[in-house]
Amino acid sequence: MIYKVISKPEFRAFVDALVRANTSYGPRQVDTDHNGEPIYQFMPVASADEIAFDYTVTTSSAKHLLMPFREELSKFSFKDKNWDQEVEYDAPPIVLFGLRPCDINAINILDEVMLKGPYPSPYYLARRKNTFIIGMDHLPLPDCFCRSMNKHTTDHGFNVFASDIGENYFLSINSSKAFNFLKEFETSDPTYEDDCKLIERRKLIKQSFKTNVEVTGLPMFLDLEFDSPIWEKWGDKCLNCGTCAMVCPTCYCYNMEEHLATDLESSSREKRLYSCNLIDFAEVTGGHNFRPKNGDRLKYRYYHHYRGFAVNDNQQICVGCNRCGRACLAGINPKDVINDLRLEKESCVTCVLPSPEKS
Amino acid sequence: MVTDHGYKCRITNIVPLSEHEKLFQLRIVDPHERALFTFRPGQFLMLDVPGYGEAPISISSATSNREFIELCIRKAGHVTSALFEAKQGAFIAVRGPFGTSFPMEAMQDSDVLLIAGGLGIAPLRAPLFWINDHRDHYRNVSFLYGAKEPSQMLFTYQFEEWKTVSHIDLHTIVEKPSDEWTGRTGMITSLFDDITIDPKNTWAIVCGPPVMFKFVCTHLDKLGIPMNRMFVSLERRMHCGMGKCCRCMVGSTFTCLDGPVFDYWSVMNLKEAI
Secondary structure, three states, X not given: OEEEEXXXXXXHHHHHHHHHHOEEEEEEEEEEOOOOOEEEEEEEEOOHHHOOOOXXXXXXXXXXXXXXXXEEEEEEEEEOOEEEEEOOOOOXXXXXXXXXXXXXXXXXXXXXXXXXXXXXXXXXXXXXXXXXEEEEOOOOOOOOOOOOOOOOOOOOOXXXXXXXXXXXXXXXXXXXXXXXXXXXXXXXXXXXXXXXXXXXXXXXXXHOOOOOOOOOXXXXXXXXXXXXXXXXXXXXXXXXXOHHXXXXXXXXXXXXXXXXXXXXXXXXXXXXXXXXXXXXXXXXXXXXXXXXXXXXXXXXXXXXXXXXXXXXXXXXXXOOOXXXXXXXXXXXXXXXXXXXXXXXXXXXXXXXXXXXXXX | OOOOOOEEEEEEEEEEOOOOEEEEEEEEOOHHHHHHOOOOOOOEEEEEEOOOEEEEEEOOOOOOOOOOEEEXXXXXXXXXXXXXXXXXXXXXXEEEEEOOOOOOOOOOOOEEEEEEEHHHHHHHHHHHHHHHHOHHHOOOEEEEEEEOOHHHOOOHHHHHHHHHOOOEEEEEEEOOOOOOOOOEEOOHHHHHHHOOOOHHHEEEEEEOOHHHHHHHHHHHHHHXXXXXXXXXXXXXXXXXXXXXXXXXXXXXXXXXXXXXXEEHHHHHOOOOOO
């Protein structure tokens, strides 16, 4: 890692040059909500002027730029009672600007899942290798809990990371490509004062978190509380719409679809991002559903996010961005569900009789 | 190869087994791919019918058969219904093999108890063939097979061969007997009365509908067979076979990567497995 300091106008010029020359995506205001607050999304940008540098959070994550909601995996062409399969890894280089540390950590988790293990995904690899990421730090929203998940800082998964230290940005440069780009712009080595400002900035961010979710020992809790009534309670609220998975930066479950062309000469195989809250997620042919109840499915989403699966070394995959909580139409959010789960357990403690010598 | 393309296969033979089940014999078209393709008993394939999609199917053939792959398939969903329309000579594809397998080597010098319910006989054919290929390595081999009705019994034409050539002690039972049925009637667990089990020296393989596992494994546990010597083959929805689509997750693990073959001890530790 190489550290540099760059003035804000110069950084803007650097970003502008980069997005003008490449297919780029960055945060843009797309609408306002019912309270008049701006709604941001990662959208195509053609110049620095289109980017909302001071954005708070995007409604959806940047996941769909690496894992499109609909992705063609292969094509079949039919001829003379035979067929040919054609696979393309079509991934033009893109620049992804303005990702927050939690979003970068989410991509690191997706890297873990998609690129490690016995079957790395060539589709994901093609996109990931061709993605240039510029990260930026920010002050958290009141309901962010990335600090609880230890995902509020990041030291890898980006090409350049910019920390706001007042009049300048403190740059962490993590790739030779980024270093070469920056050669054309005026940067300087950080002074002791810059280092102090960075530490102060980090402290400020850390102290600004208002939401804390206690996740210590949660994997064991989830096992112990597998049959807890709270799953049914929250499950009854769930609308099975899958919105949480669509906005989540680390949900990667998918469905496969086959589309036969009307001329019957070709078909395409598509992968579609899916959600474990959708009713038929675990339904097998013949109609048997291994998770027929809302509560069962909701529990599995929490299981996957806070207990982790063997495929990603049992690490928790939630980054604490609370996009799912904000987007949920039924008001279900991780903080309340996890607190509820813990209270379940604490209420058991109150049932324990005091020891004889104390009574 | 297994992540995007499949091995193109020609359907070389189709054997009707019952009203809803057929045995498809496939041959990988490319000789190099055919030579590369190996599997272990208990593993499965993603069967690919272009234009329709993929479905996970257990391999039913012998590991020693390097020329053909046999798949016992029930006409149940979109993909299998399309396959049932296919004729001999048609081209389909397979991806794999995927998943874990039965520990056939560890079972050597012991008794083996195979228990199948309904279509559960399909994944058990591979270990049966394996035992036949290495019969001297195993002691007593018993095979308990239950079906709903006599007409739904699969591979009946091979029963005699298994008994006489492979020296397998075969016991069958049906829930609803027909007029011609002269064998046992009842639940599969009542077949345990017909065999003698040396629990300290027996390995068990169980495969069948989800409802069957608990009954059978609990019974085997009572008989004293250690949980780590009982193996089950679980069925779940699968779209990839590679631990990526998450559709087959059970407890905190994936049926496609850490299964479909699990020992019963692991299953007991997996929430919602059976």
